[in-house]
Amino acid sequence: MLTNRSKVVVKKEMNFWERMYLPAILSGVVITIKHLLRRKATIKFPEQKREISKVWRGQHVLKRDEHGAERCTACGLCAVACPAEAITMTAAERKKGDEGLFREEKYASVYEINMLRCIFCGLCEEACPKEAIFLTDRIVSTDYERHGFIYGKDKLVEAVDKRIDVTVRQTPEVLEFKKHKLLSHNR
């Protein structure tokens, strides 16, 4: 026995009082009426939002660095780490003159996350050596079509003028870990 919650069922004949149903129905009715004026558990979604945890993991973002260049180098570690195999990408070489757009010589020309496959575990974020991908506190919106859930770079890469804050989830331990010299290239 793993817990002490299991009850031994006694299969005995019901006595007259129990077979009358009515006392049991009466007590049931009292229970339901008590719930009538109780506080409702419903959260009226579009107006009210459920409070989410500080470390809640939602829709991904592909970060740019402080000059506005994409950090992702299409190394593929996130796709390898992904247990749901939701990430695919195509690598490309940076052309001359695109130095402002991409941080390193290699970049992802296509980067897609299938949000129907994604389980929001955050392993891609952990695997990323370039601090390029983060999970944010945004909710992935619904869609009527399957292909609407395959998010490309248009939806994933943050806008230059509208950066997405990912510092909320960076706990002191994470920041301490990132000071390690192996990750110094990110600074």
Added chain:
Amino acid sequence: MIAFVTYKMILVLVIFTITLAIAAYSTYAERKVAAFLQDRVGPDRAGPFGIFQPLADGLKFIYKEEIIPNVSNKLLFVFGPCIAMLTALMAGVVVPWGDTVFIGGKEYSLQITDLNIGILYVFGVVSIGVYGIMIGGWSSNNKFSLLGAIRASAQMISYEIAMGLAIIALVLMTGTLSLREITMQQAGGLGGDWNFWNVVYQPLGFLIFIVCAFAECNRTPFDLPECETELVGGYHTEYSSMKLGFYLFAEYINMFISSAVISTLYFGGFNFPFMNNLGLDHNMISIIGTIVLFAKIVFFIFFFMWIRWTIPRFRYDQLMNLGWKIMIPLAIFNIALCALISLYINR
């Protein structure tokens, strides 16, 4: 003559409208009560607190595609929901919705017609309601519909017996079948003249009647005619659009009418305590009486829903056992008891 006909026509129209309105809002109330008893909010998007929900539901029913199965008996298929709706609406004719009112020195009764066999009429009309279900289920030419219809009619016929026997005990006591006279006998109530409602004299009869009323309306715990796991949708499996709406609607009208009949027979109808001690004039008391009657009806409709969201349904054999082996003997015992007591009192 013309004045009489116009007055009756207006009364019929008003009661028809009220019946439909209450039935429509019962569907809304059902969902709200269900939600509240389960700590939810319920429909609240259509208008403030979702009060336009019945309109939205009705519109949805009308705009749905209407399917009549090829293999069905088309005439009877259309006829079924008509009968269900018709019989449900007809029972309201003999219920006294209020006392009389004086307008311009003339006395107008707030009852469409006072049949001296009122309660028998209600029973007759309710019995025809079984045909609506039976014809609907049979003409669909679908085994699930047919099984559902047989189940429903067997259940309704079984419980009608106990219901009738419960009423016999009441009739023994009151000595009349007219619903108006039964109501008038309960007049006064507390206050000057100590006169209780019938439920005080007939507690067992009331219990049998209300349990049978649940079964007659196909309400939980006797909602076996509609059983998703065994019968798909029951007798209305093949129905769609407004024809299905009629069946569902008839159920709510039945609930309203049986609440009205329960209030009239056992809870004093339009009478309320201290009604003769307030010193109000006759018209005023009649109007308050009608409001009180509707309050009682609304309470019983709520009670129907309250029970629905409290207890699970019976198994079919349990249902039949309860009907034939418990309800009917109990009702006969009640008749014998009432007969003996009235014999002792009148001696």
